[in-house]
Amino acid sequence: MTLLERLRYETQPHHSDLEACLGLPRSKAHYCVQIQRFHGFLVSWETTIEKSEHASLLQGRAKRHLTRADLEFAGLTRAEIENLPRCYDLPQLETQSQILGSIYVLEGSTLGGQMISRHLEKNLGFGGGEGYRYHQSYGAEVPAKWREFKDTLVKQSGADTDNEIVASAACTFASLHAWFAGTPSLAQV
Numbered sequence: 001m002t003l004l005e006r007l008r009y010e011t012q013p014h015h016s017d018l019e020a021c022l023g024l025p026r027s028k029a030h031y032c033v034q035i036q037r038f039h040g041f042l043v044s045w046e047t048t049i050e051k052s053e054h055a056s057l058l059q060g061r062a063k064r065h066l067t068r069a070d071l072e073f074a075g076l077t078r079a080e081i082e083n084l085p086r087c088y089d090l091p092q093l094e095t096q097s098q099i100l101g102s103i104y105v106l107e108g109s110t111l112g113g114q115m116i117s118r119h120l121e122k123n124l125g126f127g128g129g130e131g132y133r134y135h136q137s138y139g140a141e142v143p144a145k146w147r148e149f150k151d152t153l154v155k156q157s158g159a160d161t162d163n164e165i166v167a168s169a170a171c172t173f174a175s176l177h178a179w180f181a182g183t184p185s186l187a188q189v
């Protein structure tokens with residue numbers, strides 16, 4: 001199997017678990033709690049990568065400004081957003097392979113994000129791009145950005161790197177799952 005096939009195939013059970021844990025937003029309140037959790041994950045995950053020697057891998061792909069914009073649109077003050085809990089139980093983000101495997105997970109989620117955006121428009125009254133910028137991510141550029149990232153993965157693929165990339169993607173899914181599963185109010189809204 002190629003690296004891309006392995007990533008898709010070997011992390012598929014993690015994706016299913018995470019998708020089942022999150023569920024499609026069923027109300028504005030449910031959606032808002034989900035975005036708060038995405039924000040709490042992204043702030044620490046992105047800043048960890050940005051402080052590493054492989055920060056350039058995330059260039060043009062950071063998204064915490066989008067979750068912040070969505071939370072401001074939902075009515076949270078800057079202070080409330082700043083004080084949201086952050087996820088510190090992150091996967092190891094040191095080597096290039098670890099960082100690439102981890103970015104695969106968050107970049108891949110832009111694909112599902114397109115579907116979630118349509119769900120928000122159809123069922124929760126969102127429209128015109130405001131309030132769901134995180135899920136819209138790159139908008140019309142999603143397919144191109146995904147292809148570009150897959151090219152980066154393919155370039156780094158090799159007998160000595162693939163296992164580490166795939167393991168890091170699995171750890172990232174596990175970390176996200178634990179983070180969302182541990183959201184006290186997610187099941188109640």
Ligand code: HEM
Pocket residue numbers: 004007008015018019022023024104105106107108109110111112113115116176
């Ligand atoms: C309710 C939540 C979610 C739904 C409905 C969903 C749905 C989808 C769909 C439909 C695709 C395939 C798109 C395509 O092949 O064109 C996809 C791919 C993917 N999603 Fe999700 N997703 C969800 C949550 C997430 C989350 C939270 C993450 C990680 C942060 C994630 C990571 C990925 C990855 C990595 C892929 C790419 C798989 C590959 O082709 O290699 N998804 N998702």
